[in-house]
Amino acid sequence: MTASSYKPSSNTLKGVRILSVALNLPGPAALMRLADMGAKCTKLEPLSAPDAAKGSTSDPMGLYAPHAYAQLHAGVKVVQADLKSDKGQARLHKLLEKTDVLLTSFRPSALKKLGLAWSDLRAVHPSLNMVSIVGSGGKGAEIPGHDLTYLAANGLVQGLNLPATLFADMAGSLQATEAVLQALWQRAQPGRSHGKGVFHEVALDAAAAYLALPRHWGLTLPKGSVGGAHAGYAVYACKNGRVAVAALEPHFAQRLAQIAGLSNTMKPVQNTMLAPQSHSDLAVFFASLTRKQIDALASKHDLPLHTMVP
Numbered sequence: 001m002t003a004s005s006y007k008p009s010s011n012t013l014k015g016v017r018i019l020s021v022a023l024n025l026p027g028p029a030a031l032m033r034l035a036d037m038g039a040k041c042t043k044l045e046p047l048s049a050p051d052a053a054k055g056s057t058s059d060p061m062g063l064y065a066p067h068a069y070a071q072l073h074a075g076v077k078v079v080q081a082d083l084k085s086d087k088g089q090a091r092l093h094k095l096l097e098k099t100d101v102l103l104t105s106f107r108p109s110a111l112k113k114l115g116l117a118w119s120d121l122r123a124v125h126p127s128l129n130m131v132s133i134v135g136s137g138g139k140g141a142e143i144p145g146h147d148l149t150y151l152a153a154n155g156l157v158q159g160l161n162l163p164a165t166l167f168a169d170m171a172g173s174l175q176a177t178e179a180v181l182q183a184l185w186q187r188a189q190p191g192r193s194h195g196k197g198v199f200h201e202v203a204l205d206a207a208a209a210y211l212a213l214p215r216h217w218g219l220t221l222p223k224g225s226v227g228g229a230h231a232g233y234a235v236y237a238c239k240n241g242r243v244a245v246a247a248l249e250p251h252f253a254q255r256l257a258q259i260a261g262l263s264n265t266m267k268p269v270q271n272t273m274l275a276p277q278s279h280s281d282l283a284v285f286f287a288s289l290t291r292k293q294i295d296a297l298a299s300k301h302d303l304p305l306h307t308m309v310p
Helices: 026-036 060-064 066-072 086-096 108-113 118-124 138-142 147-153 167-188 204-211 225-229 250-260 269-273 276-287 291-301
Strands: 017-020 040-045 077-080 101-104 129-134 199-203 233-238 241-246 305-308
Touching: 017 026, 026 040, 026 066, 026 101, 026 129, 026 167, 040 086, 060 066, 086 118, 101 167, 108 129, 108 138, 118 129, 129 167, 138 199, 147 167, 147 204, 167 199, 167 204, 199 204, 225 233, 233 276, 241 276, 241 291, 250 269, 250 276, 250 291, 291 305
Parallel strands: 017 040, 017 101, 040 077, 101 129, 129 199
Antiparallel strands: 233 241, 241 305
């Protein structure tokens, strides 16, 4: 699946009303998921600058990546208000009266200044649920950070290269979506909350730590099976590009070893794939083939191979 083919949808949350004041990526990504599940989603943004074009957004994402902003907010009603004004606060609370879950992504001190502290809101809107996305959990919620720093803190930044995508932000958006579902379920359970709303905090550094578990277990370290040790789980050059090889399970590995004619075959096949010679043999094998030939080979022999451009 590519980003352009992402089109999940259902009516699971039909009738659920979500209000978001979250900017940038994690909050809007969570809101996109909730809208995909049928929730009625509204985004409350700060007022745009007086000289801004009509209909423009004040969300930084809309300024530096308008195409991303457009996809994130498809199916979302976007309104604007100055929450530092009485008029803005009045609009906020009018929206909250008809809201099941409030989604935020500000630090606690900023929430307090904007009248969005959980302790204040629950007194006025007792049935309201709140999901707060922060960088770090608990006392660390005031510490500044971003996707890159959370990944770095969990060993997910290698060398001087930037990660391929915003892993912590996107994982955090999924955990925020999960927190919304948990909150709705908790509020609906007799005897648990008596219909009163609940609060969930989602920390992006914790989302990064969750993604880092395979590395913590050693699976993706150089000596791990999916970290480079297994010759059947690697990326190789081919005549006109690259190929991602994921022949990890024994039946896939055995089939690949036979097709490639690995010179150092042993039993079990795991031993063959862990041998340095197997890496060399597969490198030579794939280097002799084009992407088209590899695609045909994968189809014919039911192998998990995916070719890529250089």
